[in-house]
Amino acid sequence: MAVVIRNIAFLIQDSETVTTGCDLLVEGSRIAQIGAHLQVAPEAVQIDATGCAVIPGLINAHTHLYQNFLKGISPDVSLVPWCNRVLFPTVGAVREAFAGGTHRPAYLWTAAAGIEMIHAGVTCCLNMDVTSDAAIAAWHDLGFRGIMLYTLTNRWVPAELRSAEAELRRKALEFVHAWHSPQGLTQVFLAPSTPFLCNDELLQWVRDQAEALDLGIQIHVAEIAGEVADSLEAWGMTPVERLHRLGILAPRTSAVHCVHLNAHDIDLLAQDGVQVVHCPKSNMKLADGAAPIAGLTARGIPVSLGTDGCASNDLLDMWEEMRAALLLARLVTGEADAMTCQAVFRMATESAAQAARIDAGRIEPSKLADLAVVELKGAHLRPFHADHPVESLVLCGKASDVRDTIINGEVVMRDRCLTRLDEEQVLQEAEAVEGRLYARRPAFHLQAET
Numbered sequence: 001m002a003v004v005i006r007n008i009a010f011l012i013q014d015s016e017t018v019t020t021g022c023d024l025l026v027e028g029s030r031i032a033q034i035g036a037h038l039q040v041a042p043e044a045v046q047i048d049a050t051g052c053a054v055i056p057g058l059i060n061a062h063t064h065l066y067q068n069f070l071k072g073i074s075p076d077v078s079l080v081p082w083c084n085r086v087l088f089p090t091v092g093a094v095r096e097a098f099a100g101g102t103h104r105p106a107y108l109w110t111a112a113a114g115i116e117m118i119h120a121g122v123t124c125c126l127n128m129d130v131t132s133d134a135a136i137a138a139w140h141d142l143g144f145r146g147i148m149l150y151t152l153t154n155r156w157v158p159a160e161l162r163s164a165e166a167e168l169r170r171k172a173l174e175f176v177h178a179w180h181s182p183q184g185l186t187q188v189f190l191a192p193s194t195p196f197l198c199n200d201e202l203l204q205w206v207r208d209q210a211e212a213l214d215l216g217i218q219i220h221v222a223e224i225a226g227e228v229a230d231s232l233e234a235w236g237m238t239p240v241e242r243l244h245r246l247g248i249l250a251p252r253t254s255a256v257h258c259v260h261l262n263a264h265d266i267d268l269l270a271q272d273g274v275q276v277v278h279c280p281k282s283n284m285k286l287a288d289g290a291a292p293i294a295g296l297t298a299r300g301i302p303v304s305l306g307t308d309g310c311a312s313n314d315l316l317d318m319w320e321e322m323r324a325a326l327l328l329a330r331l332v333t334g335e336a337d338a339m340t341c342q343a344v345f346r347m348a349t350e351s352a353a354q355a356a357r358i359d360a361g362r363i364e365p366s367k368l369a370d371l372a373v374v375e376l377k378g379a380h381l382r383p384f385h386a387d388h389p390v391e392s393l394v395l396c397g398k399a400s401d402v403r404d405t406i407i408n409g410e411v412v413m414r415d416r417c418l419t420r421l422d423e424e425q426v427l428q429e430a431e432a433v434e435g436r437l438y439a440r441r442p443a444f445h446l447q448a449e450t
Contacts, residue, residue: 002027002044003411005373010053010389013363014350015342018389024054026369029409033365045411047404049373053389056361057123057370057407058318059352062218062256062277062306066130068109068116069434070311106132108430114142115423116316119416120399121372123407124356125316126218126254126306128191136179136186143412143420145370147356149191149218150175154202169205176213185408187357189216192248195239196227203246216252216357218277219243222265223257224288240265249274254355256306258296259289266292270299275355278347280324281315282308294329294338304352305344317399318348326394341394373404 003026011019011034025033025040110127117125127135128149139146150172154165172190180188190206192198198206210217222228222239231239240261243249249272256277258269269276278293297303305321307313322344329339353361360368374397376384381396405413412419 002032002040003047003369003406003409004038004040004044005047005049005054005371007048007050008054009049009051009376010386011363012053012055012345012390012393014056014361015346015390020386024363024371026371026406026409029369031363031365031367031369034363047373047411047414051376052403053374053376053393054363055121055372055374055393056349056353056363057372057405058121058348059304059356059361060117060122060125060307060316060318061254061304061352061355062279062308063113063125063127063316064129064309064311065110065113065125065127065135066106067309067311068113068316069105069430070309071314103132103134105433106130107134107138108426108433110135110138110146111142111421111426112430113310113316114138114144114146115418115421115426118142118144118405118407118413118418119402120317120319121374121402121405122316122318123370123372123405124353124358124360126189126356128193128218129309131175133178139186141421142418143185143407143410145185145358145407147187147189147216148175148179149189151191151193152202152206153193153197154199155197165202173209176215180213180215182357187216189218191218194220194223194227195242196230196234200246203243203248207247210252214252216254216355217248217250218254218256218355219248221255221258222260223283225260228260238262238265240268244268244272251275252357254304256308257283257288257291259283259291261292266295266299266301269296270301275302275304275351277304277306277355278325279306279308279313279321280328281321282312284324284328285312285314290328290332292332293325294333294335297343302351302354303347304355305347306352319397319399322348322394341391345390345394369406369409371406372402373406374401375403376401 005024008022011022013019022034022036023038025038124145126147126149129151131148131150152168152172176188179186190210192203192206228238235242251273254275254277257279258276276296278291293303305325307316307321326339326344330336350361360370378401385392403416
C-alpha cells in the first residue's frame with residue numbers, strides 16, 4: 001500500500017541536502033516521489049508531518065542483541081575480564097536454555113531490542129553472536145530490517161562455548177542458505193569475531209565463502225592495545241596486517257572498533273577499501289581508547305556508527321552515539337573542527353547503509369523507504385534553527401522525538417505505537433525470562449583459554 005507523508009517541515013535527504021515544505025510518496029518498499037501537493041490514491045496511508053523533520057532511518061552498524069538482557073549491570077572492568085565475568089557466563093546460561101529446547105530468550109531479547117530501536121528511528125541493525133532462527137522470527141514480527149552476523153571462532157573462547165569446527169562451518173552455510181535474502185528484510189554476513197579468535201585457515205575459509213556467496217564480512221579489529229601486542233608476538237604483524245595478508249580486508253568487510261592503529265594499518269584499510277564501524281560509547285565504557293576517526297575519514301575511509309552491545313553501552317540509541325562520536329573526535333584531537341554534525345549524521349545513515357549493503361541511507365526516489373518522522377516541538381529542540389537543521393538534530397535531538405518509523409515502505413510505528421506487536425506484553429515476558437537466565441549465570445565459571 002502507498003504511504004504519503006504530507007507537509008514535511010524539513011526533509012533531511014542526506015547530511016548536506018535539506019528540502020523544506022514538501023510531501024513524500026512511498027510505493028511498495030521504495031521512495032517514489034518528492035514534491036509539493038502530491039496526488040495519491042484515496043486508499044494511501046496519510047501521515048501529517050507538520051512541524052516535523054523526516055530523516056533517513058538510522059542504522060546501527062554493530063551490536064550484540066543478546067546483551068540486551070545485561071543492561072546497567074556490567075562491572076567496572078576492561079575488555080578481557082569483562083568477557084570472563086559478564087559475557088561468557090551469560091552465553092553459557094543461554095546455551096543451556098537452547099539445549100533444553102527453548103529458543104524463546106533469543107526471540108525476546110531481539111524483540112525487546114527491536115522495540116527500543118524502532119522507537120528511536122533505527123530501521124536496521126547488524127547483530128553479532130548467539131545466532132538463532134528465533135531472532136529472525138522476531139525481526140519478521142516487528143517488520144525490522146536485520147543483518148545477522150554469523151559468528152565464527154576456533155581459538156581463545158572457552159571450549160564449552162565452541163562447536164566443533166566442521167560443524168560450525170556447516171551450520172554457518174545452512175543459516176546463510178535459510179535466511180540470506182538481500183531483496184528482503186534479512187541478510188546474513190560471516191563474522192569471524194576478531195583475528196585472535198580465529199586461526200589462518202578459518203579466516204581464509206571466511207574469505208572464500210564470502211566471495212563465492214557474495215556475503216558481507218564483519219570483524220572486531222584492534223579494539224584494545226593488548227590485542228595488537230599479542231598479534232605482534234604471535235604472528236609478527238598487527239591484526240590489520242594479518243587480515244590484509246589473508247585477503248580478508250575488502251570493500252565487503254566492515255572492521256569494528258579500530259582503536260589501536262598505526263599509520264601503516266590506516267594505509268592498508270584505505271588501500272583495501274575497508275569500512276570502519278566506530279562504537280564510541282562502548283570504547284569509552286570499557287576504557288579501550290579512542291579510535292582515530294578524524295584521521296580515517298581524512299583518508300577517505302568510510303566510517304559508520306554502532307552502539308555495540310548493551311553490556312558495554314547499555315543503550316541502543318544512535319542519537320547518543322552521534323553526539324558521542326562528534327564530541328570524542330574533538331576532544332582527542334584538540335580541534336573543534338575535527339568532526340562535524342554532517343559527518344556523524346552521515347555515519348549513522350549513508351555510510352552505515354554501505355556497511356549494511358542496503359540501498360538506503362538517503363532520501364531520494366528509488367531508494368528503500370526506511371524513514372523516521374521526528375517531532376520538533378520538544379523544549380530541548382526549540383528554537384529550531386531552520387538554517388541549521390542537521391546540526392540542531394544531531395546536537396539536540398533525542399530518541400523520544402521520533403514519532404513514526406517506516407521500514408521497507410511499511411509504517412511499523414505510528415504515533416509512537418508499534419503496529420505489529422504488543423510491546424508491553426513482549427517486554428514483560430522478556431523481563432521474566434531474563435530474570436531466570438541471570439540467576440543461572442553464576443553456575444558458569446567460564447574463562448578464556450590462554
